[in-house]
Amino acid sequence: MKLSKHGYFYLIWMAIFIAIPLFMVAYLAFTSGDSQSISLANFSLENFKRFFTPMYLEVLKKSIQLAFISTIICFLLGYPVAYIISKAKLKNRNILILLFVIPMWMNFLLRTYAWLTLLGKNGIINLLITKLGFQPLDLLYNDTAVLLGMVYNFLPFMVLPIFSVLTKMDNSLIEASWDLGANKLKTFLKVIFPLSLPGVLSGVTMVFIPAVSTFVISSLLGGNKTYLIGNLIEQQFRYTGDWHFGSAMSIILMVFILISMALTSKFDKDKEGDVSGLW
Amino acid sequence: MAKVHTIDLINLSKKFGEDLVLDNMNLYIRQNEFLTLLGPSGCGKTTTLRIIGGFENPTEGKVVFEGNDITGLPPYLRQINTVFQRYALFPHLNVFENIAFGLKIKKKSNEEIKKKVTQMLELVNLAGFEKRNIESLSGGQQQRIAIARALVNEPKVLLLDEPLGALDLKLRKEMQIELKKMQQSVGITFIYVTHDQEEALTMSDTVVVMDKGKIQQIGTPIDIYNEPQNRFVAQFIGESNILDGIMEKDFKVWFLSKEFICVDKGFDKDEKVDVVIRPEDVEIVEEDKAQLMGIVKNVLFKGVHYEMEVQTNDYTWKIHSTIMKDAGSYVGLRIVPDNIHVMRKEK
Structure with missing residues (x-):
């Protein structure tokens, strides 16, 4: 294999920042012993065995469930938004997409904290409810609040790739569909939607992965009620100090x-599930 | 009562913002006619086609299809199909699914779809290509699939928007002949848009020459070539020598400081005119028979004929001749009255 000068640089970069850390995680996962004396560790499958017990599996199941639901909500909200923006006039289109992106420039934690003041016991929403003479609601520290946080934070990642695919779509394909007798709805179902699948796939990937591994959203908005696998991993590294078990869960x-991505990309005939054109 | 035309365009105008793209156009198209809209880019020919297809609405005027006003009717409700400039085949469907698209929309039975698609693939010489991926096809093959996809719906009118523009010269010539054959065998009206005058002359029954949103001339290819109605048509169709002249009286025209006999009449006395003479209509003759004398500036061999430039006192002539003359030789030129075309100057 021949590599240019930049190629070697990239290879070194990959080794330092991807291969070595990944190897270390794998090494820790398959060994047991004291985390502080890595060199003395012994090969062991103990960490994996420990994970496959009902208590931990329940956490994994819940993480996947919430990530799955939030991905679906993001898709249901994001596709129409992307479609409407892509049909807007060029000048308005840029403004609309900018409006969507601007919140992403703000700190992620800050944005999530903002929901605390909105949803809290004495938050703005409950303030309004009590003003109207109703009992305050428990809006915070439940699955719904976590879902809301996920959808809010990850929605742009669904909208942008779909928008990108839709704007690049050749308009003559849509005209060809009309020409062959398909009305607007049939044209959408038979031409526009199938051709936008690569964008949908990118969006699904980019929402599902961070959603399934998040620990910030769940700990801020879910309190101790919604405990996800991300929280579990964080706990092993930050508090319990069991790096082996944490690595195994990672x-x-x-x-x-990887499995879920492989399954998703099976739906995409052309395997164009990259995010090209956007970043 | 006269027979109903397949399509009538009545007082059609189209503005894009402030740009007047079509200026009060009137045209009728008969059944089974191969009609070509010919003109340089920006002349309004593609806009006309898109209005007929329903992809654009005219700013003013009407589109009438077999006697019914269809202005404003969306494309999917018109009995018209289109072959798009870049084919616009669906990349997510294979060849069979592309051709079957229109039939499936119309909810035809599976057997009927299969039968018709197979027939169409035979018509366009691509039998056995059903399962092929669109991207694996060459430009010429995609072209044929696009035609098959449109024709399978048995439209009354087929619109073709520069369909051969992306093909190389040899393939283009083959496809010209094939398209003409197909049109004759399926017996439907073809409306063809091109900027290639040779293509227009080869295939059409009727040629409509357009410029600046206006029809310049409508006629058979022979009429258009032999009797151009104005300077633009003469210049656009084939090569021409165009000279400034003065019409002294009927059958007498004065140009290059000489009087010539012609076959045109009905002009004002001493009216300023354009005189158009085709390069192949200028004969090279001996000095004693010549009307003009000139020096050959250069000669190119073109296979059937020689293409030369001959300098006379005030004008450089384009001449196509089968007689070979060396550059620098002194030659006589003659033009018979029948080949001198006199036309009014445009205002």
Whole structure:
């Protein structure tokens, strides 16, 4: 294999920032012992065995469930938005997409904290409800709040790739469909939607992966009620100090994401599930 | 009562913002006619086609299809199909699915769809291509699939928007002949848009020459070539020598400081005119028979004829001749009255 000068640089970069850390995670996952003395660790499948018990599997199931639902909501909200923006006049289109992107320039934590003040017991929404003479609601620290946080934070990642595919679509294909007798609805179902699938796939990937592994959203908006696999991993590294078990869970999550991505890309005939054109 | 035309365009105008793209156009198209809209880019020919197809609405005027006003009717309700400039085949469907698209929309039975698609593939010489991916086809093959996809719906009118523009010269010539054959065998009206005058002359029953949103001339290819109605048509169709002249009286025209006999009449006395003479209509003759004398500036061999430039006192003539003359030789030129075309100057 021949590589240019930049090629070697990239290879070194990959080794330092991808291969070595990944290898370390794998090494930790398949060993047991004291995290502080890595060199003395022994090969062991103990960490994996420990994970496949009902308590931990329940956490994984819940993580996948919430990530799955939030991905679907993002798709249902995001597709029409992307479609409407892509049909707008060029001048308005840029403004609309900018409006969508601007919140992403703000700090992620800050945006999530903002929901605390909105949803809290004495938050703005409950303030309005009590003003109207109703009992305050428990809006915070439940699955719905976590879902809301996920959808809010990850929606742009669904909208942008779909928007990108829709704007690049050759308009003569749509005209050809009309020409052959398909009305607007049939044209959407038979031409526009199938051709936008690569964008949908990118969007699904870009929402599902961060949603399934998040720990910030769940700990801020879910409190201790919604405990996700991300929280579990964080706990092992930050509090419990069991790097072996944490690494094993990371590997399991990674394998799981790989499987679900492989399944999703099966739906895409052309395997164009990249995010090209956007970044 | 006269027979109903397949399509009538009545006082059609189209504005894009402030741009007047079509200026009060009137045209009728008969059944089974191969009609070509010919003109340089920006002349309004594609806009006309898109209005007939229903992809654009005219700013003013009407489109009438077999006696019924169809202005404003969306494309999917018109019995018209289109072959698009870049084919516009659906990349997510294979060849069979592309051709079957229109039939499936119309909810035809599977057997009927299969039968018709197979027939169409035979018509366009691509039998056995059903399962092929669109991207695996060459430009010429995609072209044929696009034609098959349109024709399978048995439209009354087929619109073709520069369908051969992306093909190389040899393939283009083959497809010209094939398209003409197809049109004759399926017996439907073809409306063809091109900027290639040779293509227009080869295939059409009727040629409509357009410029600046207006029809310049309508006629058979022979009429258009032999009797151009104005300077633009003469210049656009084939090559021409165009000279400034003065019409002294009927059958007498004065140009290059000489009097010539012609076959035109009905002009004002001493009216300023354009005189058009085709390069192949200038004969090279001996000095004693010549009307003009000139020096050959250069000669190109073109296979059937020689293409030369001959300099006379005030004008450089384009001449096509089968007689070979070396550059620099002194030659006589003659033009018979029948080949001198006199036309009014445009205002």
